[in-house]
Amino acid sequence: GAVVSQHPSRVICKSGTSVKIECRSLDFQATTMFWYRQFPKKSLMLMATSNEGSKATYEQGVEKDKFLINHASLTLSTLTVTSAHPEDSSFYICSAMREVYNEQFFGPGTRLTVL
Amino acid sequence: DAKTTQPNSMESNEEEPVHLPCNHSTISGTDYIHWYRQLPSQGPEYVIHGLTSNVNNRMASLAIAEDRKSSTLILHRATLRDAAVYYCILRDAGAQKLVFGQGTRLTINP
Numbered sequence: 001g002a003v004v005s006q007h008p009s010r011v012i013c014k015s016g017t018s019v020k021i022e023c024r025s026l027d028f029q030a031t032t033m034f035w036y037r038q039f040p041k042k043s044l045m046l047m048a049t050s051n052e053g054s055k056a057t058y059e060q061g062v063e064k065d066k067f068l069i070n071h072a073s074l075t076l077s078t079l080t081v082t083s084a085h086p087e088d089s090s091f092y093i094c095s096a097m098r099e100v101y102n103e104q105f106f107g108p109g110t111r112l113t114v115l
Numbered sequence: 116d117a118k119t120t121q122p123n124s125m126e127s128n129e130e131e132p133v134h135l136p137c138n139h140s141t142i143s144g145t146d147y148i149h150w151y152r153q154l155p156s157q158g159p160e161y162v163i164h165g166l167t168s169n170v171n172n173r174m175a176s177l178a179i180a181e182d183r184k185s186s187t188l189i190l191h192r193a194t195l196r197d198a199a200v201y202y203c204i205l206r207d208a209g210a211q212k213l214v215f216g217q218g219t220r221l222t223i224n225p
Contacts, residue, residue, distance in 0.1 A: 034211075034213075043217050043218060046215075049211070093158045104161075104211075104213055105161070106151075106158035106159045106160065109156070109158045
């Protein structure tokens with residue numbers, strides 16, 4: 001149990017385009033999901049907390065208009081990187097909170113490459 | 116968030132025990148100690164967590180110092196698949212966010 005999926009696993013796009021990444025909790029409901037970014041050889045950096053039915057809470061320094069988060073259902077959160085640039089190339093990882101256990105379960109990550 | 120300090124890297128041999136240390140001298144009374152690991156090109160994976168008492172599960176053991184200012188993750192018999200970055204994270208009982216530090220990169224030699 002407690003499986004979290006991400007789609008796509010890998011995406012390459014041109015500079016200036018927008019990219020949507022999906023995060024799904026497959027066997028449990030999650031009112032809270034989290035989005036992280038990880039650069040090579042670095043640790044995970046929390047970008048935002050996604051709350052079902054309400055606005056996301058962004059960490060300091062993360063542009064909310066650049067990284068749009070939608071958490072429309074209890075099993076799905078999406079992160080859209082708008083007008084992507086090469087510096088947005090990174091490994092994006094989501095996690096979903098299983099409230100009963102107050103534990104986060106992580107997705108496998110999405111590698112974004114912006115040309 | 117209270118800070119944790121871990122060695123940047125450690126190395127061990129296959130089938131030997133591994134002790135991964137974590138210092139957290141500013142831990143508060145309601146902070147739980149969580150351990151996650153991240154294999155290459157994957158999302159983090161939960162390993163174990165505890166508050167005061169030592170904990171055991173199928174993956175590892177967590178030994179917590181009596182003053183709670185340090186803890187040790189113990190892999191009883193390392194395999195090549197245990198090569199990963201191990202993160203020690205403190206999280207308040209009422210909080211949901213996990214704040215990742217730099218972790219310890221564990222290398223397992225055959």
